Amino acid sequence: MRFFSDNAATIHPQVMAAIAAADTLDTAYAGDAWSQQLDGRLSALFETDVAVLWVPTGTAANCLALAALCPPHGGIVCHRDAHIQNDEGGGPEFYTHGAKLFLADGEAAKLTPDTIRTVIDAIPDDVHRVQPHAISITNATEYGRVYPPHEVAEIGALAKARGLGFHMDGARFANAMARVGCSPAEMTWRAGVDALSFGFVKNGAMSAEALVFFKPELAAVTQYRRKRAGLLLSKGRYLAAQILAMLDDDLWLANAKAANDGATKLAAAAGDRLVHPVEANEVFLRATPEEAAALRAKGFDFYDWAAGEIRLVTAWDSPADAVGLLADAIREL
Amino acid sequence: MRFFSDNAATIHPQVMAAIAAADTLDTAYAGDAWSQQLDGRLSALFETDVAVLWVPTGTAANCLALAALCPPHGGIVCHRDAHIQNDEGGGPEFYTHGAKLFLADGEAAKLTPDTIRTVIDAIPDDVHRVQPHAISITNATEYGRVYPPHEVAEIGALAKARGLGFHMDGARFANAMARVGCSPAEMTWRAGVDALSFGFVKNGAMSAEALVFFKPELAAVTQYRRKRAGLLLSKGRYLAAQILAMLDDDLWLANAKAANDGATKLAAAAGDRLVHPVEANEVFLRATPEEAAALRAKGFDFYDWAAGEIRLVTAWDSPADAVGLLADAIREL
Amino acid sequence: MRFFSDNAATIHPQVMAAIAAADTLDTAYAGDAWSQQLDGRLSALFETDVAVLWVPTGTAANCLALAALCPPHGGIVCHRDAHIQNDEGGGPEFYTHGAKLFLADGEAAKLTPDTIRTVIDAIPDDVHRVQPHAISITNATEYGRVYPPHEVAEIGALAKARGLGFHMDGARFANAMARVGCSPAEMTWRAGVDALSFGFVKNGAMSAEALVFFKPELAAVTQYRRKRAGLLLSKGRYLAAQILAMLDDDLWLANAKAANDGATKLAAAAGDRLVHPVEANEVFLRATPEEAAALRAKGFDFYDWAAGEIRLVTAWDSPADAVGLLADAIREL
Amino acid sequence: MRFFSDNAATIHPQVMAAIAAADTLDTAYAGDAWSQQLDGRLSALFETDVAVLWVPTGTAANCLALAALCPPHGGIVCHRDAHIQNDEGGGPEFYTHGAKLFLADGEAAKLTPDTIRTVIDAIPDDVHRVQPHAISITNATEYGRVYPPHEVAEIGALAKARGLGFHMDGARFANAMARVGCSPAEMTWRAGVDALSFGFVKNGAMSAEALVFFKPELAAVTQYRRKRAGLLLSKGRYLAAQILAMLDDDLWLANAKAANDGATKLAAAAGDRLVHPVEANEVFLRATPEEAAALRAKGFDFYDWAAGEIRLVTAWDSPADAVGLLADAIREL
Known part of the structure; x- marks a missing residue:
């Protein structure tokens, strides 16, 4: 994922x-x-x-x-x-x-x-x-x-x-x-x-x-x-x-909306972990190295951004179930 | 064509x-x-x-x-x-x-x-x-x-x-x-x-x-x-x-051979109209404006090159029948 | 010189x-x-x-x-x-x-x-x-x-x-x-x-x-x-x-005239050795390597240009006597 | 000056x-x-x-x-x-x-x-x-x-x-x-x-x-x-x-020393007005617009630098008397 x-x-x-x-x-x-x-x-x-x-x-x-x-x-x-x-x-x-x-x-x-x-x-x-x-x-x-x-x-x-x-x-x-x-x-x-x-x-x-x-x-x-x-x-x-x-x-708009929606779901799960308000399809959130490792252990791939910060990007084709699982995993941190 | x-x-x-x-x-x-x-x-x-x-x-x-x-x-x-x-x-x-x-x-x-x-x-x-x-x-x-x-x-x-x-x-x-x-x-x-x-x-x-x-x-x-x-x-x-x-x-070689073969056929038809020996997939031949027009009238598209000279290029996908028709048309000039 | x-x-x-x-x-x-x-x-x-x-x-x-x-x-x-x-x-x-x-x-x-x-x-x-x-x-x-x-x-x-x-x-x-x-x-x-x-x-x-x-x-x-x-x-x-x-x-014009005059004198001496008509302050003339060597032996420095050709350039400060001596030397070739 | x-x-x-x-x-x-x-x-x-x-x-x-x-x-x-x-x-x-x-x-x-x-x-x-x-x-x-x-x-x-x-x-x-x-x-x-x-x-x-x-x-x-x-x-x-x-x-060293000496004199006069320690030939000092105007009124020209800051540069040829007068003027501010 x-x-x-x-x-x-x-x-x-x-x-x-x-x-x-x-x-x-x-x-x-x-x-x-x-x-x-x-x-x-x-x-x-x-x-x-x-x-x-x-x-x-x-x-x-x-x-x-x-x-x-x-x-x-x-x-x-x-x-x-x-x-x-x-x-x-x-x-x-x-x-x-x-x-x-x-x-x-x-x-x-x-x-x-x-x-x-x-x-x-x-x-x-x-x-x-x-x-x-x-x-x-x-x-x-x-x-x-x-x-x-x-x-x-x-x-x-x-x-x-x-x-x-x-x-x-x-x-x-x-x-x-x-x-x-x-x-x-x-x-x-x-x-x-x-x-x-x-x-x-x-x-x-x-x-x-x-x-x-x-x-x-x-x-x-x-x-x-x-x-x-x-x-x-x-x-x-x-x-x-x-x-x-x-x-x-307007496929371009539909695709972008899909990507944004995924990010919005992740943002909702992230709560006050968010580094920036989520307005498009990128989610920056605070996570300790241990938390990042925990997410990766569940099968999610993403970039470490700054120290104690990770970046999650959704796309037009991000599977809804994967997004849902990631949102759950974030909540469980 | x-x-x-x-x-x-x-x-x-x-x-x-x-x-x-x-x-x-x-x-x-x-x-x-x-x-x-x-x-x-x-x-x-x-x-x-x-x-x-x-x-x-x-x-x-x-x-x-x-x-x-x-x-x-x-x-x-x-x-x-x-x-x-x-x-x-x-x-x-x-x-x-x-x-x-x-x-x-x-x-x-x-x-x-x-x-x-x-x-x-x-x-x-x-x-x-x-x-x-x-x-x-x-x-x-x-x-x-x-x-x-x-x-x-x-x-x-x-x-x-x-x-x-x-x-x-x-x-x-x-x-x-x-x-x-x-x-x-x-x-x-x-x-x-x-x-x-x-x-x-x-x-x-x-x-x-x-x-x-x-x-x-x-x-x-x-x-x-x-x-x-x-x-x-x-x-x-x-x-x-x-x-x-x-x-x-070796698709690259097969495709190139197909293109070259087309040019070779055109060259054979062109005879002493050729400006350069044909060794690859380009054929430069002497043709008066009237002759060029005659070819175009038969449905062939190509570039005029220099004065009294046209360029014909074959590709991997040049249809054999089109090449054959063009060769015939050249012979008939 | x-x-x-x-x-x-x-x-x-x-x-x-x-x-x-x-x-x-x-x-x-x-x-x-x-x-x-x-x-x-x-x-x-x-x-x-x-x-x-x-x-x-x-x-x-x-x-x-x-x-x-x-x-x-x-x-x-x-x-x-x-x-x-x-x-x-x-x-x-x-x-x-x-x-x-x-x-x-x-x-x-x-x-x-x-x-x-x-x-x-x-x-x-x-x-x-x-x-x-x-x-x-x-x-x-x-x-x-x-x-x-x-x-x-x-x-x-x-x-x-x-x-x-x-x-x-x-x-x-x-x-x-x-x-x-x-x-x-x-x-x-x-x-x-x-x-x-x-x-x-x-x-x-x-x-x-x-x-x-x-x-x-x-x-x-x-x-x-x-x-x-x-x-x-x-x-x-x-x-x-x-x-x-x-x-x-108009010092710029006076200096240029002086330079041109020198070249004109050399051109007059060069006669049909001239490669180009002399209109400014450069003189290109035909000279065999031996002739070029002869000029140099008399103390004149200049560039060889093309084969059998030398270039002589006069300037605002070319001494009139040096120009005169070079003109003589060219005539004597 | x-x-x-x-x-x-x-x-x-x-x-x-x-x-x-x-x-x-x-x-x-x-x-x-x-x-x-x-x-x-x-x-x-x-x-x-x-x-x-x-x-x-x-x-x-x-x-x-x-x-x-x-x-x-x-x-x-x-x-x-x-x-x-x-x-x-x-x-x-x-x-x-x-x-x-x-x-x-x-x-x-x-x-x-x-x-x-x-x-x-x-x-x-x-x-x-x-x-x-x-x-x-x-x-x-x-x-x-x-x-x-x-x-x-x-x-x-x-x-x-x-x-x-x-x-x-x-x-x-x-x-x-x-x-x-x-x-x-x-x-x-x-x-x-x-x-x-x-x-x-x-x-x-x-x-x-x-x-x-x-x-x-x-x-x-x-x-x-x-x-x-x-x-x-x-x-x-x-x-x-x-x-x-x-x-x-070593004219280069002697000239630089002269320039540096001028700046050192100005620095001594400037005291705690100095923005930076003076180690070469530039003096940056705090001065209100009024103070800057007062210096200019005495015949000194210089650049305003940042707000409330001026720059004075000495050179190899800065006249000793001008430097002295400027030092005095700075002291008098």
Whole structure:
């Protein structure tokens, strides 16, 4: 019973079926009938004209977005626990050609206008100092917290006031949306977001994420960057097909809801062991090494996080019975 | 009846089955049971210890290989018609952080020791000049010619004598091997090759290429570069499974042979229209615009290449009857 | 009697005096009274508003200009014998983060609209191909030829028509101007040039070149790049003072005329030994190894260039008697 | 009476005389008689074989050193107030092609083995995490504190134990040495330092710093990087001559001592206003805006630092009477 990460989850059958259905000869790269539908389908979802590029990983989506928003000599404000800072092996620096990440504070990996201002107000406008050019937030955050739209909009307003680009790492965008229930438009471009890494891999896809530009002109140059980075798969139809399948009948929301529900059950069992409120599909809880060992002895796999802390992640495919057993086991600690 | 490119071919059923069989929960990234087999399986195939990284595109494989062999301030000798020069959107320059490609001549995109020496002997050892650090060849070449092992070995000997790394772009390595019939070892490391981009996507896979290092220490640093480039898919098992399926029962060779056979049939029909001898799965032939139109009118799709020249590419899945009809149509021109 | 290069010439006394006169406490970097005059002085010279950055080398000026005109994924058309291709150790690739140099042909290192079109018309508008974003010419060229303003304007018109930036490497701009006698405006922005590397080091300065932007907005971002590259000397006044001294009383033109005159005398002596017409301060002439040895035996130092060819460079400070003796020696060959 | 920065100080007469004495025709770049002496002279000073490159700025020296010690995908531990982090406009990221700076704590910009370990021990050995490859310290620090040799050696031992390169930003190395009185060897390579940015510009030179490699093999590749960055001045003799003049009769130590003495006098006057102990030539002291205004009203110029804090910097040429007047003025506050 694995609660390591949604990263390793299986493929939803409808996605697998869509891959199989795409197995016909078509134009290479992004000229095929599937890829050509993405702009339209996601424009409809977001209720505005967007330009979309599929990519095989969330790191690729994030890094291409940041490169579109920040020049090599600029900087990007993010949380000090952000995935782009800690888990992408320096990808943002590679894609931006050396931009600097400015690390801001905030509870449970959430930035606030105040914590952002603390960072950028300390940077004089001077050629000796790397100047901020963009803000990046993660929604849901690395600790499973969710920015509701009004919080996104406050940061978006700050970004606009300071002339900064605004990126949302949405590796778990679906989980955030399933939690909040607002429209995708409200969570993104209406709140000032310029580019969204819309994740599907953690949520039932195999190898496809959508990089959504709410300023379509940013996609034009990014097409060249995507190719240059070796990210333009020749059989792009198999990626586009995954995304389309996830969008059909809002499978992306249903899957995320399933994952969130699992976490909610675990949270209910965890009570005051919780390190952070559980708003998406990640549960961080206090557990002594002995308690962690006890859970593992019952067949549950998961990561130790900080000292005396473990992380449990549910996914779209977490079996209800396994979740139930884990909830019981947590209660019994 | 599409003869545009093997890039857009379908997935071999055994590969699709392997993808489906990998659809079980396992460790993320490259820690899964499939990925862990690659070193062993390819070491067996190449009869030496190799270190292997899966990547989703041939461009990624090529660029990571070049970055492992050439520092940012160095240069790489390749043919002026090489894919890395003309069709990767500047990927080699991106991955190497600005290394220069030195363009050499040679018939049908084949380098020779002489054409390489012409380039590198003209570069004095001087800090003002970018110094050559590597040679890259494509086998089979961009024009469907094949280097037999002794020609590779001559270039390998030159590389060794001059202290240069040696990369083989094997997007159609299988086609070259199907043609020559030597051992994979003979064609690569025994001939001095340091790194091979071993292509599967054009040959029946969906999204997996193998970057094979014959100097395993090069793989260690490349693992960091792969992650940093956003190329480390979280569900790597679906890539590794494709490669393993292609290796099973030498499917890679059988598929390549099928593709080559199609091209051979077209070549026989083309006679003295051929621009280059046909040794792999690409056929370049002289055709007037009217002749090209006539072929298209019969339902065949293909690229115009140069003026008065068209390119026909067969793939593992080119239907025998379509090939036969095209051969007939060529004869009737 | 050294005719190796103007690179190693001495400092004009008026420049040395200006350096000494700047030896007073002032604001660091580019905030001092000397640096602050550059925009005004060069705007007056060029009869338009320009923005100017001093830099310590011509390579730095060229590379910063190219980075302002071409994105990392783009390309720059230059002559295959251009200094930026052959003598800057890959600096353009470093500063542009991997842009590609497209090598065009032309007599004596001169591009023409035709040779440029040959290169760029062969590049389809396709993400797989690096797209051209700029043209760079050298005036006077690496072989001492001069583009008159109408030839520059023809290239400028092509650049404009194709949406390409236009850079002039003017390491020997002064020599070209001394030859042609037109206005600086006519040779540059009126002919479509966006950025000029205005060289002084070969012409009597010690360590200062002026990067002149005819689109001042390009200077704003370049200020950050200059600092980032470690090119923003803290005691910038000593660089600015050199440039100002070179501009005073058109010392730059007088020095270049002196250098050109020396070359003209050598050219007259060389007769049909000349490889290229002599239009600036470089003389390329045919000489057997024995003849070259004979010149050296008489005390003249110079570079062998190609086989059977030597290069003689005069500078602002080439002693008239040494030039006369060399002219005699050439006649006596 | 300017106490802004030693950055803007004048040139020592012996340095100016050396520049004038170098004004003779010689080989370009670094082949001249002055440049050729640097390795020998600095090897003698450091009592070991070193390889030395002159560069025009401290930023250039630091960035080339870091690029020699850290690959693009690696990271460098430095203090969060380090010059390389805050005052070089992202130069380290540019030269290293995107390495990450890991920010550590420590009093007055001084790292300790403990604060370094806190940073690096938190980084698991995992391709998702940028791995540390080097440590950089500044001596004297950005707040005018000095690492004595034994503290450097403790960090050097940690670097060695962890396989990390070790760089010392010695923009004010002379001030540190003048304070400590140990041998240059003891402060550097005997304490484990691999590369030193040996600053002269703040200390009486015009435009020359020495990048000293205690592992000479690092200089070989750095020569190519220096050229590529546009830092290889064609008339290098004027830079080398400055460094040689600074070394003659230990002018570098005498100048630093003069600067330090000025600061010591100010410190004595400041008493408990001092924010940091004064060990070099920088004085940070508490002063209300009114007090700062009072000092300025008496003709003293300086920077406001943090709120309620000002910075006073003395230089080799700070007039004794101005220092005395400032000391008096501080006492009178």
